[in-house]
Amino acid sequence: MAYKTISYAAENGIGVLTLNRPDVMNALNSTMRAEMRAAVEAAPETARVLVITGAGRGFCAGQDLTDRAGDEELDLETTLRDEYEPLLRAIADSPIPTIAAVNGAAAGAGANIALAADVVIAAQSAVFLQAFTRIGLIPDAGGTYTLPRLMGMARAMGAALFADKITARQAEDWGMIWECTADDDFEAHWQARAAHLANGPTGAYARVKEALRASLGNDLDAQLALEARLQGECGRSDDFREGVAAFLEKRKPRFTGR
Numbered sequence: 122m123a124y125k126t127i128s129y130a131a132e133n134g135i136g137v138l139t140l141n142r143p144d145v146m147n148a149l150n151s152t153m154r155a156e157m158r159a160a161v162e163a164a165p166e167t168a169r170v171l172v173i174t175g176a177g178r179g180f181c182a183g184q185d186l187t188d189r190a191g192d193e194e195l196d197l198e199t200t201l202r203d204e205y206e207p208l209l210r211a212i213a214d215s216p217i218p219t220i221a222a223v224n225g226a227a228a229g230a231g232a233n234i235a236l237a238a239d240v241v242i243a244a245q246s247a248v249f250l251q252a253f254t255r256i257g258l259i260p261d262a263g264g265t266y267t268l269p270r271l272m273g274m275a276r277a278m279g280a281a282l283f284a285d286k287i288t289a290r291q292a293e294d295w296g297m298i299w300e301c302t303a304d305d306d307f308e309a310h311w312q313a314r315a316a317h318l319a320n321g322p323t324g325a326y327a328r329v330k331e332a333l334r335a336s337l338g339n340d341l342d343a344q345l346a347l348e349a350r351l352q353g354e355c356g357r358s359d360d361f362r363e364g365v366a367a368f369l370e371k372r373k374p375r376f377t378g379r
């Protein structure tokens with residue numbers, strides 16, 4: 122499919138979705154949200170892991186503010202419901218692991234789309250910015266859900282109210298992201314991480330995602346029941362049999378995702 126605001130390419134099981142409006146730090150508009158959603162939903166047809174990254178020096182500067190200038194009253198509730206929510210659901214519900222490879226500034230909805238991915242890897246020079254209150258808004262794109270869960274209420278409040286830049290190193294120290302890597306190693310590093318997942322037990326990964334995401338809303342009984350059901354499914358998979366056989370034969374497993 123030909124896209125206007127993003128590009129998508131898949132190779133060796135790794136799908137790479139690149140936000141591609143570098144002149145405006147890959148700021149989001151309606152077209153980009155729709156194209157991202159379509160690419161995220163289609164990715165499992167061509168890939169076993171999806172990487173989301175940005176073209177140029179930024180990851181994503183959030184909403185394109187040139188679309189929001191002027192005196193006209195805007196219906197942001199509808200935009201959030203009709204455009205952001207389906208995109209965030211597509212990322213969260215994707216059956217394949219998603220990696221946000223944050224190459225530079227991730228601001229506003231751009232930060233929270235990155236944080237919606239399963240794994241966030243950031244270049245050391247990247248920053249995360251809950252820019253919303255700087256322009257009189259509250260964190261959206263799932264931020265009010267994600268932030269307290271990732272970094273605790275005290276830090277979520279500070280990040281949202283002060284709208285300070287959070288460095289990639291700080292984000293890693295706070296447990297907000299998986300890892301921060303030196304700029305020089307960044308690309309090779311996320312590619313290696315993506316390759317690892319692309320060659321892994323895809324069925325188990327899908328169930329890891331389902332179980333961990335559900336645990337945020339479940340009590341212990343519900344979570345133990347879900348875990349038992351999903352592990353039962355894994356136990357019947359070819360990948361489980363292959364993983365055990367490979368361990369006993371002291372060789373690398375060849376996972377097929379079945």
Ligand code: T3D
Pocket residue numbers: 144145146148181182183184185186187189197200201226227228229230231250252253255256258261
């Ligand atoms: O409206 C709704 O639908 C509700 C949903 C809202 C979701 C949101 O995301 S609200 C938050 C919107 N985002 C922001 O407020 C962030 C604005 N940008 C920045 O704070 C900074 O640009 C960055 C921290 C991201 C990067 O700073 P820096 O110094 O590295 O770059 P820069 O010089 O500020 O930006 C480079 C260019 O990108 C510049 O254009 P120019 O001067 O070279 O022609 C700048 O205007 C443009 N740009 C950056 N962010 C946006 C943008 N253009 C439009 N919209 C942007 N968000």
